[in-house]
Amino acid sequence: MVTGSVLANSPLLYILCSIGLAIIVVYAVMCVRKAAKKCAEVGISKETVLTVAKSTALASIVPSLAILLGFLVLTTSLGGAWPWYRLSVIGSLSYESMAAQYAADGIGVVLSDVLSSDATVFGAIMVVMSIGVCSGPIVVTLFAKKYSTGLMNAKENKGDWGQIMVSCFMLAMFAVYMPIMILTDLPTTLTLVVSLVVSILWGMLAKKAPWTRDFTMAIAMIVAMASSLLWVNLFG
């Protein structure tokens, strides 16, 4: 019997996943080149673009380590290649775990037994995880252009109201997340406050030493996450 483990650790799966990642990387490189050219056209300096790239790269390291932690969790039930691909691109730990769990439940298998079960089980789980996550990309493909260019037009053509209306989308996001985080528990609230305070202080420092500006988000995030350990010990 071919087991799920054979599929999960197959060199072919590693190759297919690598090609999938290469598709993303190639498109990302195309985007950077085109966007950098556009930035130059509209007067955004090369230094600013480099600052943005550096700051983003630094700020992405810590969240990526958290994703790596999720990868570690998934490898126990799904092997290395598939979680590597999924978490590198489209998925998040919560979605991938949920989808794998639903798929396993549907077949009547315990998730931790997938690698030792018949390979059809692992195949079914991969199919369900792939189909389940398609709705987001499909909706984006169909509607993102109309939606975002409509907003650009509104901002351009509706004067002051257009500018105010467009700002409402980010406000709505904060209006939802802030109360959820502030009212969840004290460690979460304090972590958020530490992150904000560090960002402000670092911003003040960056005025005197502009080269430190790239590190604002990364530093604020690391200090805030480190402080969460203290808050959990005190109030958790």
Add this chain to the structure above:
Amino acid sequence: MAKEKKAQIQLDPFTDWAHKTGRAFMVVFVIYMVAIPFIMCAVYGCMPSFMQILPGAVTILAVMAPMSIAEVGSYTPILGASSYLTFASGNLMNLKIPCIIEAQRLAKVEQSTVEGEAIALIATAVSSAVTIILLAIGMLLLRFIAPILEAPALKTASNYLLPSLFGCMSLGLLGAGGGKTKIKNRLLPAAIPAAIVAILVILGIASSGIAGILIIVMIPITILCARIFWKKGIVAVVPNEKAAKKEEAAE
């Protein structure tokens, strides 16, 4: 009138390129992603039956479809033409959106502008590349880094990633930005939606799990509040004196 309509739908060449290639990329990406399991099962002769796939697929689609619609509705205005790469590379709230907001703040560009979209695209691409590289390294060195990643302190700290990101992001919200104009009382329209969400959290109805759906509900409420405040002159677009002074000093 016809001319005016034509002007409205004429897109900047960059934005047009980003949407066209983004859509084409998305089609290739989705087809390839769904094809991987089928190729594997075909090669190893272990194709699952329809009935093995159906129950799980129906359940996950029932959960994911409304969430996806809500996420696209909520985040596309922030992402613009970078929506394609962002949705394909995932990790929206815990990585991409904070990075984009911070990048736009650093570059002093606004959302829903060509400049804002170009910067968002760079931030998304760089962020995606970092994740892909780190995960590849992580996979290769799994045996060595697993004990570090499994340290209790790191596990606890990673639970607080979202508030750590939101603290930094708030800076962009509190600042006046680098544009020639700013919005007076900009945060005011969010007061009522935030109060509604706060009540829902206290009642145990709202949580981060349904944030996407909550945002899609709160967007029209926020816009309505903004419209009322704008009509009354409480919320208004005013010259950004700070940015103007900076510009003068630079000249």
